[in-house]
Amino acid sequence: MKKPKLLIIVLFQNLGDERTYFAKSPAPPVSGALLAALTPSIVEIELLHEMIRPINYETDANYIALSFMDFCAAHAKEVAKRFREKGKKVIAGGRYASTYPEEIEDYMDATVVGEAEKIWPIVVHDLVNNRLKKLYYAPFAPPLDNIPPPRYDLIEKDFTVPVVTEATRGCIYKCSYCQLNINPAPHRKRPIADVVNDLSSTQKLPLLKRKIAMLQDNNLGGDLAYAKNLLREIAKLKLWSLGVQFSFDCLHDDEFIDLLEQAHCGLAFIGLESLNEPSLAFVHKKQNKTAEYKELFMKLKKRGILTFTGMMIALDEDTEEYYDKLPDKLEEIDPSSILLSISIPIPGTPFHKLVKEEGRITDENLAHYEGDHLVFQPKKVTKEQVFSAYKNINKKFYSWRNIIRRWWRFISAAHFKGNIFKRLFRAVFLSAMMIKISIFQRHHARMKVYEMQSS
Numbered sequence: 001m002k003k004p005k006l007l008i009i010v011l012f013q014n015l016g017d018e019r020t021y022f023a024k025s026p027a028p029p030v031s032g033a034l035l036a037a038l039t040p041s042i043v044e045i046e047l048l049h050e051m052i053r054p055i056n057y058e059t060d061a062n063y064i065a066l067s068f069m070d071f072c073a074a075h076a077k078e079v080a081k082r083f084r085e086k087g088k089k090v091i092a093g094g095r096y097a098s099t100y101p102e103e104i105e106d107y108m109d110a111t112v113v114g115e116a117e118k119i120w121p122i123v124v125h126d127l128v129n130n131r132l133k134k135l136y137y138a139p140f141a142p143p144l145d146n147i148p149p150p151r152y153d154l155i156e157k158d159f160t161v162p163v164v165t166e167a168t169r170g171c172i173y174k175c176s177y178c179q180l181n182i183n184p185a186p187h188r189k190r191p192i193a194d195v196v197n198d199l200s201s202t203q204k205l206p207l208l209k210r211k212i213a214m215l216q217d218n219n220l221g222g223d224l225a226y227a228k229n230l231l232r233e234i235a236k237l238k239l240w241s242l243g244v245q246f247s248f249d250c251l252h253d254d255e256f257i258d259l260l261e262q263a264h265c266g267l268a269f270i271g272l273e274s275l276n277e278p279s280l281a282f283v284h285k286k287q288n289k290t291a292e293y294k295e296l297f298m299k300l301k302k303r304g305i306l307t308f309t310g311m312m313i314a315l316d317e318d319t320e321e322y323y324d325k326l327p328d329k330l331e332e333i334d335p336s337s338i339l340l341s342i343s344i345p346i347p348g349t350p351f352h353k354l355v356k357e358e359g360r361i362t363d364e365n366l367a368h369y370e371g372d373h374l375v376f377q378p379k380k381v382t383k384e385q386v387f388s389a390y391k392n393i394n395k396k397f398y399s400w401r402n403i404i405r406r407w408w409r410f411i412s413a414a415h416f417k418g419n420i421f422k423r424l425f426r427a428v429f430l431s432a433m434m435i436k437i438s439i440f441q442r443h444h445a446r447m448k449v450y451e452m453q454s455s
């Protein structure tokens, strides 16, 4: 007998059908492929990432699972409505569903609160056996052992880096804008063998895709001893490039950086967020010290590791003078690329509580809480100053002249190891990666940010 079909959709669009934007991101989030791996074999599975392709409402799937962040909540309700009108059963889960189940449960056949690992197989059995409940609660912060490798084979071919996984969950810090501080779970680690198994369970992929991987932890450096042991094991896999995310303070540990190099880390995503000390203090980002940015980033560049930097503007202590100096300061610190976003008070965070209490929320539409809109009034800058800074910084940082200059600074600083062929290969490979990320970010800034100003 033919199995019923489950379509897992990781939502991305937030501005309605007429304003769709396909991010064409190099890597997907882990959630969809992991949910697929946790799904019992009583159903057939299809996985769809809305950041790269549109939803097909004429699908032959019987069941729909939706994974989404806060800014896609309204879109999730619309999508669920359309599918339910066609007689499909729709289940929601993920960070927003877990924080505010009461906001969406009426629009879904079932809503899952919490991490999928333990509860999802039960939900799927209930679904297929027609005994679905309205609400499911997963155990809070369970141990992370025995999580299966994500189903990389189901990820769309458009993604350059399908091999994504996470080694840890949670974070040891308490930045006031961070989603993790809504119902904080302890910082947890997966068994190292499980993570290595994920990175090796890639046989069905073409060689290029097997050789590049990304750990999408919130902060891989939450336990540096663990991170170092993990990197020692990953080094044995001889990847061409590994992407990681960790907090800035980890760069004080030279052994950690050496091990990143040995594990062939090609890209480190680090949230610098601001080059303005009062703004960092305002969001309780105590682990970042602006005076150290340049020197510690140089440590990575020397080891041939590209730096990808999260930057936020519209923080309460930002001033116009700071915005004027920001493009030059960025050139000085010299990150390989930046992800510039407008700060968002995510509902439930201490940052949201503060601006709400002070009556400074100007836009309650959650669809605008994605880092491209300004949804509150910052203390010391106007909306015009924020958007003008946003445009100016992106324009300067991603001008072709500056991209090429940055590339040259990186190549000149990097000491690649190994014989001449290995060094040449690494230099060419990382150059291509740097240019690709720059083009992607440049495109994103133009499509999303410049357009937003007129909306």
Ligand code: B12
Residues within 6 Å of the ligand: 010, 011, 012, 025, 028, 029, 030, 031, 034, 035, 051, 065, 066, 067, 068, 069, 070, 071, 091, 092, 093, 094, 095, 096, 098, 112, 114, 115, 116, 117, 120, 166, 178, 179, 180, 216, 217, 218, 341, 342, 344, 346, 369, 370, 371
């Ligand atoms: C990859 C990533 C992205 C990617 C792709 C996002 C996407 N979903 O399409 C990109 C780079 C585009 C991105 C962007 C942003 N991101 Co982001 N991102 C991540 C990251 C690093 C990994 C996501 C992931 O795969 N996690 C691992 C999976 C397994 O965890 P999970 O999604 O929570 O899934 C578990 C449960 O929630 C649940 N679950 C999830 N879905 C479902 C579905 C069902 C049916 C069920 C039953 C269960 C279930 O089970 C899973 C396993 O336990 C996380 C940090 C992190 N490590 O989570 C931040 C994170 C999700 N991002 C965050 C934020 C704030 C943003 C931005 C708004 C930042 C900004 N200002 O620019 C933007 C917004 C979007 C935009 N317009 O681009 C926040 C939270 C957002 C929120 N609650 O809405 C996080 C948590 C970072 C943080 N510490 O604050 N992001």
Ligand code: SF4
Residues within 6 Å of the ligand: 170, 171, 172, 173, 174, 175, 178, 179, 180, 218, 219, 247, 271
């Ligand atoms: S360091 Fe990053 S993940 Fe940790 S609390 Fe701060 S923003 Fe969140």
